[in-house]
Amino acid sequence: MMRERRLVNRLAKALATVLVAGLAASQAHAEDGYELWLRHTPLEGGALQELGQYAPEVVAPQGEFQSATTDIAVEELRAGLANLAGGNVARGKATSIRITLDCGTAVGDGQAGFSLVPELDRPTPAFRIAARDHIGCLHGSFALLRELALGKSLADITLQERPAYPLRMLNHWDNPDGHVERGYAGRSIFDWWHLPERLDRRMIDYARANASIGINGAVVNNVNARAFMLEPRYIAKLKRLADAWRPYGIRVYLSPRFSAPRDLGGLDTADPLDPEVRAWWRAKADEIYAAIPDFGGFLVKANSEGQPGPQDYDRTHADGANMLAEALGERGTVIWRAFVYSAEDETDRAMQAYAEFVPLDGRFADNVILQVKNGPIDFQPREPFHPLFGAMPRTRMMLEVQVTKEYLGFASHLAFLAPMWEEVLDADTGRGGTVAQVVAPAGMAGVANTGADRNWTGSDFDQANWYAFGRLAWDPGLSSETIAREWNAQTFTRDQRAQDAITDIMLGSREAVVRYMTPLGLAHLMGTAHHYGPAPWVCDLARPEWNPCYYHRADAGGIGFDRTATGSGALAQYAPEIAQRWRDPDTIDPALLLWFHRVTWDHRMADGLTLWERLAAEYDRGVSEVDRLAATWHGLAPAIDPERHRAVADMFAIQQKEALWWRDASLAYWHSVNGLPYPDGVTPPPPPLEHYMSLSFPEAPGQ
Numbered sequence: 001m002m003r004e005r006r007l008v009n010r011l012a013k014a015l016a017t018v019l020v021a022g023l024a025a026s027q028a029h030a031e032d033g034y035e036l037w038l039r040h041t042p043l044e045g046g047a048l049q050e051l052g053q054y055a056p057e058v059v060a061p062q063g064e065f066q067s068a069t070t071d072i073a074v075e076e077l078r079a080g081l082a083n084l085a086g087g088n089v090a091r092g093k094a095t096s097i098r099i100t101l102d103c104g105t106a107v108g109d110g111q112a113g114f115s116l117v118p119e120l121d122r123p124t125p126a127f128r129i130a131a132r133d134h135i136g137c138l139h140g141s142f143a144l145l146r147e148l149a150l151g152k153s154l155a156d157i158t159l160q161e162r163p164a165y166p167l168r169m170l171n172h173w174d175n176p177d178g179h180v181e182r183g184y185a186g187r188s189i190f191d192w193w194h195l196p197e198r199l200d201r202r203m204i205d206y207a208r209a210n211a212s213i214g215i216n217g218a219v220v221n222n223v224n225a226r227a228f229m230l231e232p233r234y235i236a237k238l239k240r241l242a243d244a245w246r247p248y249g250i251r252v253y254l255s256p257r258f259s260a261p262r263d264l265g266g267l268d269t270a271d272p273l274d275p276e277v278r279a280w281w282r283a284k285a286d287e288i289y290a291a292i293p294d295f296g297g298f299l300v301k302a303n304s305e306g307q308p309g310p311q312d313y314d315r316t317h318a319d320g321a322n323m324l325a326e327a328l329g330e331r332g333t334v335i336w337r338a339f340v341y342s343a344e345d346e347t348d349r350a351m352q353a354y355a356e357f358v359p360l361d362g363r364f365a366d367n368v369i370l371q372v373k374n375g376p377i378d379f380q381p382r383e384p385f386h387p388l389f390g391a392m393p394r395t396r397m398m399l400e401v402q403v404t405k406e407y408l409g410f411a412s413h414l415a416f417l418a419p420m421w422e423e424v425l426d427a428d429t430g431r432g433g434t435v436a437q438v439v440a441p442a443g444m445a446g447v448a449n450t451g452a453d454r455n456w457t458g459s460d461f462d463q464a465n466w467y468a469f470g471r472l473a474w475d476p477g478l479s480s481e482t483i484a485r486e487w488n489a490q491t492f493t494r495d496q497r498a499q500d501a502i503t504d505i506m507l508g509s510r511e512a513v514v515r516y517m518t519p520l521g522l523a524h525l526m527g528t529a530h531h532y533g534p535a536p537w538v539c540d541l542a543r544p545e546w547n548p549c550y551y552h553r554a555d556a557g558g559i560g561f562d563r564t565a566t567g568s569g570a571l572a573q574y575a576p577e578i579a580q581r582w583r584d585p586d587t588i589d590p591a592l593l594l595w596f597h598r599v600t601w602d603h604r605m606a607d608g609l610t611l612w613e614r615l616a617a618e619y620d621r622g623v624s625e626v627d628r629l630a631a632t633w634h635g636l637a638p639a640i641d642p643e644r645h646r647a648v649a650d651m652f653a654i655q656q657k658e659a660l661w662w663r664d665a666s667l668a669y670w671h672s673v674n675g676l677p678y679p680d681g682v683t684p685p686p687p688p689l690e691h692y693m694s695l696s697f698p699e700a701p702g703q
């Protein structure tokens with residue numbers, strides 16, 4: 001009896017082991033996107049053979065040359081190389097190539113960059129990763145793995161790089177309760193509730209992903225900030241994050257609420273010129289630095305969309321920023337946002353930030369940076385570059401882009417944003433260089449698209465935007481195509497034909513979205529509050545500049561916002577040569593036509609079509625482009641793992657349906673306004689306008 005029971009027990013245990021092992025194996029192979037672009041799947045063919053022959057052996061730095069950062073670099077290299085070699089690296093082989101880390105004794109900040117130097121012909125063949133400091137070596141290690149993952153031969157990998165910008169940071173709009181403003185990938189990745197005792201493994205994987213693309217800072221909370229995040233209990237939580245991220249070269253920043261001296265400090269004012277207020281901030285900064293000696297600084301949204309700020313006390317933005325700058329001193333940076341506009345101000349919203357800030361040029365403290373969105377309104381699918389770029393030569397300025405796709409279909413629509421960012425970075429300001437050059441002394445910030453979804457970004461292709469942001473902030477000269485290829489080869493497949501097809505999908509995706517949402521320079525046509533779906537008919541909100549009608553100004557006589565001298569005059573905020581380029585509706589790039597001009601429906605476009613005909617054609621083209629991209633994706637089934645192929649295909653199904661919705665609802669509305677028959681060959685939207693107007697989405701994420 002006893003023996004039988006033991007046998008049964010043993011069998012049960014064995015079965016459980018098999019089941020667990022089976023489960024683990026299937027989990028190991030399930031492609032759920034968690035590994036991002038750091039999958040390091042085994043190389044194929046000649047590249048695999050070669051790596052096996054080289055049998056690279058990573059030599060860990062010792063003594064004062066070793067740190068937590070070099071430990072990470074060594075671990076990454078060992079694991080990455082083993083994965084790339086399919087586990088076939090023969091350790092300790094006489095001929096093996098020694099991968100050495102030559103990075104001095106300082107952990108540093110990695111700003112001096114790194115070199116990758118093959119020394120394969122030496123008597124002791126080696127491959128040297130050289131940098132002035134340990135963070136540089138970590139960046140170099142990730143770069144080496146990237147180049148190998150792209151199929152390059154170790155002998156051919158010679159790189160010498162340094163980051164173009166000192167600040168390459170993510171701005172999280174994550175609230176302490178776990179909800180992410182304009183986040184479409186689930187709840188926040190920050191588990192504030194359980195910090196500081198419990199540090200989620202994701203916090204390390206997040207830092208690792210950032211370090212792999214050179215991101216070196218993170219603002220961990222929403223710019224619509226809660227004051228209590230400056231309380232001691234939060235400083236302890238922040239410290240835990242800072243300690244965990246330090247070896248990865250990521251500094252933490254916080255968005256403080258400007259009214260905190262009142263909200264928390266018991267003062268009856270937050271006036272930036274009040275001595276007690278200043279003392280409160282200084283003490284707060286000292287408290288933070290006592291816990292986090294390399295705390296990055298503050299990101300501030302003030303006097304914008306209801307946030308408190310210096311203007312509540314008749315002080316200027318410079319007064320507010322400089323007060324915080326004084327509190328931080330040389331220890332940190334105040335990043336002050338230029339995204340300000342007011343409900344009471346009747347001037348064109350596109351002009352307000354320029355009008356507010358240009359007179360303050362030269363009045364900001366040295367450790368203040370002005371953070372400016374790519375365009376003058378708000379992360380629309382297409383905007384001209386912000387006129388502030390180049391207009392404040394005595395102020396350091398940083399470019400803010402939105403990685404999360406608030407206005408480009410959330411995580412459900414595929415829109416690779418590198419072409420949009422490339423467009424702004426390459427824009428000539430006419431005032432001392434391109435936007436990329438103007439922001440060189442500061443850097444780039446991206447509003448993060450991460451969330452607790454297993455694949456981090458809500459959809460697989462949105463990972464590409466995180467990747468592209470990091471790569472462009474490191475090197476704004478990289479082309480969208482290079483970034484797309486790098487990303488998809490590491491993320492999906494090394495199959496050349498599949499890569500070409502995926503690159504084609506990525507590069508065409510943003511323009512398709514522009515076409516079916518906001519063609520020809522239209523903007524801000526989305527549903528109120530949730531910003532999801534079309535609502536060009538909304539004209540009656542209390543704040544005029546929140547109405548789509550404010551932006552499109554369509555009536556029977558025409559459509560578009562006259563921003564020339566006969567209209568709001570916003571064009572005059574640009575350098576004369578740029579304004580000149582955009583002054584004439586007949587010669588302006590049609591992509592910006594209705595942003596700067598109001599034209600009649602029968603306005604003749606350069607291609608011979610009337611404005612109405614061209615508008616309708618743009619919508620149709622947007623829809624058919626998405627159909628084409630989706631069909632290309634469907635054809636890639638044999639080259640992509642089934643999990644992610646299915647996941648992307650499902651998202652395409654949503655996007656195809658919604659592209660049509662945008663087209664139909666928009667055309668139905670314009671038609672109701674202009675009373676013109678639909679142009680030849682254009683299919684009238686099936687349901688009446690009222691149908692589209694009746695739709696509501698109170699449950700849409702991200703609000």
Ligand code: GCW
Pocket residue numbers: 173181182223224301305339378379406
């Ligand atoms: O685009 C708008 C968003 C707000 C956001 C604001 C900003 C954080 O709709 O949700 O608030 O921009 O950039 O401050």
